[in-house]
Amino acid sequence: MTRLKLSSSTLINIGGSIIAVTIALLLGAVVMRLSGADPWAAYKALWNGAFVGKRSIAETLIYSAPLILAGLGFALSMRAGLFNIGIEGQLIVGGFMAALVGAWDLGLPSVLYVPLALFAGAVGGAFWGFIPGYLKAKAGAHEVITTIMLNYLAMRLITYLVLRRDDILPVDPTFVATKKVVPEARLPLLMPPTRLHLGIVIAIAAAIILWYILFKTRFGFNVRAVGLSQGASAYGGINWGRTVVIAMIIAGALAGLAGAGESLGLHGRHWSAAPGYGFTAIAVGLVGRNHPIGVIFSGLLFGALNAGGPAMQSADVSKEIVQLIQGFIILAIAALEVVNRFPAIRSRFSRRSAASKAGA
Amino acid sequence: METTTATTTQASANSGIDYAIRMQGIVKRFPGVVANDGIDLLVRPGEIHALLGENGAGKSTLMNILFGLYTPDEGEIAVNGKPVDFSGPRDAVLAGLGMVHQHFMLIPRFTVTENIILGNEGSKSVLDRTAAAKRVREISESYGLLIDPDAKVDDLTVGLQQRVEILKALYHGSRILILDEPTALLTPQEIEDLYGILNRLKADGTTIVFITHKLKEVAAVSDKVTVIRRGKTVGERITSDTTGQELADLMVGRGVSLTVERTPATPGRTILSARNLTATPIHGHKPLTIEHLELRAGEILGVCGVEGNGQSELVEVLSGLRPITGGTLTINDTDVSTCDPNGFRAAGLSYIPEDRHHRGLILDFPLWENVLLGNAQEGPFVRSGIVRERTLQARTSQLMQDYDVRAPSPSTPARSLSGGNQQKLIIARELFRNPDVLLAIQPTRGLDVGAIEFVHKELVRVRDEGKAVMLLSYDLDEVMDLSDRIVVMSEYGITGEFNAGEVTRNHLGLLMGGRHSDDQAEA
Numbered sequence: 001m002t003r004l005k006l007s008s009s010t011l012i013n014i015g016g017s018i019i020a021v022t023i024a025l026l027l028g029a030v031v032m033r034l035s036g037a038d039p040w041a042a043y044k045a046l047w048n049g050a051f052v053g054k055r056s057i058a059e060t061l062i063y064s065a066p067l068i069l070a071g072l073g074f075a076l077s078m079r080a081g082l083f084n085i086g087i088e089g090q091l092i093v094g095g096f097m098a099a100l101v102g103a104w105d106l107g108l109p110s111v112l113y114v115p116l117a118l119f120a121g122a123v124g125g126a127f128w129g130f131i132p133g134y135l136k137a138k139a140g141a142h143e144v145i146t147t148i149m150l151n152y153l154a155m156r157l158i159t160y161l162v163l164r165r166d167d168i169l170p171v172d173p174t175f176v177a178t179k180k181v182v183p184e185a186r187l188p189l190l191m192p193p194t195r196l197h198l199g200i201v202i203a204i205a206a207a208i209i210l211w212y213i214l215f216k217t218r219f220g221f222n223v224r225a226v227g228l229s230q231g232a233s234a235y236g237g238i239n240w241g242r243t244v245v246i247a248m249i250i251a252g253a254l255a256g257l258a259g260a261g262e263s264l265g266l267h268g269r270h271w272s273a274a275p276g277y278g279f280t281a282i283a284v285g286l287v288g289r290n291h292p293i294g295v296i297f298s299g300l301l302f303g304a305l306n307a308g309g310p311a312m313q314s315a316d317v318s319k320e321i322v323q324l325i326q327g328f329i330i331l332a333i334a335a336l337e338v339v340n341r342f343p344a345i346r347s348r349f350s351r352r353s354a355a356s357k358a359g360a
Numbered sequence: 361m362e363t364t365t366a367t368t369t370q371a372s373a374n375s376g377i378d379y380a381i382r383m384q385g386i387v388k389r390f391p392g393v394v395a396n397d398g399i400d401l402l403v404r405p406g407e408i409h410a411l412l413g414e415n416g417a418g419k420s421t422l423m424n425i426l427f428g429l430y431t432p433d434e435g436e437i438a439v440n441g442k443p444v445d446f447s448g449p450r451d452a453v454l455a456g457l458g459m460v461h462q463h464f465m466l467i468p469r470f471t472v473t474e475n476i477i478l479g480n481e482g483s484k485s486v487l488d489r490t491a492a493a494k495r496v497r498e499i500s501e502s503y504g505l506l507i508d509p510d511a512k513v514d515d516l517t518v519g520l521q522q523r524v525e526i527l528k529a530l531y532h533g534s535r536i537l538i539l540d541e542p543t544a545l546l547t548p549q550e551i552e553d554l555y556g557i558l559n560r561l562k563a564d565g566t567t568i569v570f571i572t573h574k575l576k577e578v579a580a581v582s583d584k585v586t587v588i589r590r591g592k593t594v595g596e597r598i599t600s601d602t603t604g605q606e607l608a609d610l611m612v613g614r615g616v617s618l619t620v621e622r623t624p625a626t627p628g629r630t631i632l633s634a635r636n637l638t639a640t641p642i643h644g645h646k647p648l649t650i651e652h653l654e655l656r657a658g659e660i661l662g663v664c665g666v667e668g669n670g671q672s673e674l675v676e677v678l679s680g681l682r683p684i685t686g687g688t689l690t691i692n693d694t695d696v697s698t699c700d701p702n703g704f705r706a707a708g709l710s711y712i713p714e715d716r717h718h719r720g721l722i723l724d725f726p727l728w729e730n731v732l733l734g735n736a737q738e739g740p741f742v743r744s745g746i747v748r749e750r751t752l753q754a755r756t757s758q759l760m761q762d763y764d765v766r767a768p769s770p771s772t773p774a775r776s777l778s779g780g781n782q783q784k785l786i787i788a789r790e791l792f793r794n795p796d797v798l799l800a801i802q803p804t805r806g807l808d809v810g811a812i813e814f815v816h817k818e819l820v821r822v823r824d825e826g827k828a829v830m831l832l833s834y835d836l837d838e839v840m841d842l843s844d845r846i847v848v849m850s851e852y853g854i855t856g857e858f859n860a861g862e863v864t865r866n867h868l869g870l871l872m873g874g875r876h877s878d879d880q881a882e883a
């Protein structure tokens with residue numbers, strides 16, 4: 001009888017995310033306290049490092065861009081009912097492809113070269129998303145297994161290519177990376193002298209477009225229908241396999257764009273060492289409740305944590321505490337999810353709230 | 361009405377106490393609703409007392425109050441003659457009450473015993489598990505519950521899970537058992553078994569409050585019945601002294617017709633026709649074979665049979681959800697044998713599915729998006745792939761008015777509607793397309809009397825408009841009341857076809873049990 005109120009309304013979702021983040025920050029403070037540091041000073045440093053001054057804000061936005069894009073990819077797959085652990089692989093394939101195209105020096109002007117290189121990144125990610133989508137639709141292969149395998153495959157394949165195939169590809173084995181992307185293919189800077197590049201604009205635009213697709217188009221309706229109820233979507237004549245495959249292609253493209261932004265914007269090449277954003281993206285998606293607009297905010301939050309983390313060292317707190325806080329956020333979200341899902345626990349909570357309401 | 365013999369004599373076992381439960385003037389307000397508006401409920405010791413009311417009448421709320429889950433805003437409660445003021449279910453359990461909720465409260469991964477001793481409603485020690493398991497087994501055996509204490513709840517059927525809930529209550533010493541709509545999720549056989557268990561408990565002196573909105577169940581198990589409507593007690597009757605009609609009128613608050621009024625059919629052309637149809641079997645089932653089936657304009661064809669004789673397959677085949685492996689299927693002379701559900705819809709089919717929650721609706725979607733389900737082809741609601749939300753919302757509002765779907769707005773999630781309103785929404789969605797043929801699969805399952813009356817009238821109205829209707833139901837009475845022609849399904853095929861009025865209930869029953877039409881002589 002009270003299921004609705006606790007699970008599906010938007011307000012509750014936002015509230016849940018805020019509660020989870022608050023709990024995580026408190027737990028983080030406890031850990032800092034236990035290790036003898038001053039949490040208040042540390043959080044102040046974190047805040048300053050993330051938001052105070054042009055440079056800090058730029059760094060926050062730089063970190064946020066790939067997290068938002070990759071988080072959108074994760075969110076879209078979740079909406080279609082797939083737990084896509086493969087964002088990492090899709091992201092690095094995209095980054096690698098974009099860097100290859102950008103490093104080839106095709107002699108194009110910037111207005112053509114940048115879109116082309118971005119497109120290459122999107123296609124790379126899309127292909128890496130298509131594979132598990134297709135295997136799921138055709139053979140029922142579980143996406144968690146296939147995407148994990150594809151993550152390894154992507155890493156190993158790219159390492160091999162950058163180390164061994166400098167004969168045919170613009171790669172640089174001594175750096176274990178691609179060659180430098182030519183200036184015409186680099187994403188324009190938004191706020192020199194900071195490193196802030198176009199990536200954040202692409203990310204926010206992508207979020208808005210994805211919001212539109214998910215909530216205003218038939219395809220988006222199909223995706224959400226398929227994710228919520230296979231029985232009802234089949235009844236409604238929605239082709240599950242096709243919807244899942246297309247959703248995974250778009251999800252992969254978004255992750256690929258995240259990687260492309262890193263190659264073409266921040267680094268100017270693709271490093272074969274994986275940044276691990278693909279996994280943070282899962283947290284970004286979950287905290288953003290798999291809603292594109294929510295993902296913008298949670299991407300900014302995680303971006304700020306990453307950007308401000310190093311500043312915490314001034315308060316004698318190791319920057320790894322940020323990872324710990326991220327872990328706590330995920331745990332807190334998962335715990336809230338459990339409360340939502342299991343009727344026995346849920347009823348205890350709702351009973352209490354009903355009782356307290358009645359008492360008031 | 362047929363009842364199991366009412367033994368109110370048992371009351372003498374708990375001598376001296378007039379009422380096991382006395383609730384008087386109970387009022388409970390929730391924001392925006394008065395769920396209980398002065399309810400009286402008097403239950404004598406050792407009786408099975410039905411609490412009858414439509415969905416939303418306030419039955420669960422009243423029982424949650426009795427069980428200490430809610431505090432009443434007004435009113436008095438006495439259990440076994442003593443006034444009580446429970447501050448939580450723990451108090452209720454100590455006072456000898458036990459409750460089986462509408463939604464079970466078991467932890468799926470735990471065993472039966474674990475669930476019983478770690479249950480929400482309080483327990484002492486986790487350590488003496490073996491002793492607990494032994495007691496669980498004893499109780500189970502003495503009432504014929506047939507529960508293995510070491511089984512994982514996950515592995516039990518819904519019917520058995522319910523018994524675990526009963527067992528849990530008994531384990532904690534309940535002498536007064538409250539069952540909130542216990543039959544809602546059970547199969548007919550499981551319901552029969554439950555009646556047996558309840559009668560055994562009664563024979564042992566347990567007092568039972570049995571919540572339901574189904575008249576048949578009141579007749580089948582209860583000694584006495586209290587009817588509530590919109591939060592008020594509207595009557596108390598001794599079950600054997602009342603009629604289904606009287607109870608229905610009390611419950612709904614107006615004269616309802618329990619029988620369907622209709623004129624003889626005037627069947628027209630054949631709209632749907634199936635010949636020598638075979639289909640890929642559901643895993644582990646037999647393949648379906650339909651030699652001949654026709655749905656004609658202006659006629660209700662009833663399909664009766666025991667559940668699990670190929671009905672699901674038949675429905676999936678006729679709606680395009682299950683591929684056909686042989687034979688022909690036409691709707692309006694269009695061959696649809698290779699079509700998907702959209703193709704069937706385009707040919708003129710509408711379909712009210714059996715399972716509202718997993719087929720008919722997407723519960724987390726708002727009503728207007730549920731109206732889009734199956735109507736998302738290019739047209740008034742979708743232009744160039746873009747959903748026209750305004751048009752759709754307006755249309756949904758209109759349908760809600762036309763079909764009396766009670767919900768705050770088209771943006772309300774389907775989940776928050778009562779079963780009757782959910783079903784009305786589905787019917788509205790399926791009928792506004794103006795189909796030529798309507799498949800209605802168990803269209804009244806889980807609905808209360810008022811909603812059942814609505815659905816039945818609607819089916820007859822659709823028939824009278826000249827559409828072909830197929831009514832598939834496991835309730836033989838429903839099929840016999842509504843159909844102009846009846847076919848029997850048995851063993852994944854059709855084993856008999858009759859015009860209404862030319863066949864007896866008994867004969868249909870025999871065919872459903874697997875005999876063939878021509879075996880009749882032996883019967």
Ligand SMILES: Nc1ncnc2c1ncn2[C@@H]1O[C@H](COP(=O)(O)OP(=O)(O)O)[C@@H](O)[C@H]1O
Pocket residue numbers: 001002354390391393394395413414415416417418419420421422
């Ligand atoms: N916890 C609650 N909060 C708000 N309204 C409630 C709550 N529980 C029940 N209601 C409302 O009270 C009315 C009676 O509900 P309920 O007792 O569940 O009816 P029944 O069990 O007879 O179907 C309904 O209108 C329902 O929406």
Ligand SMILES: [Mg+2]
Pocket residue numbers: 416419420421462540541
């Ligand atoms: Mg109820």
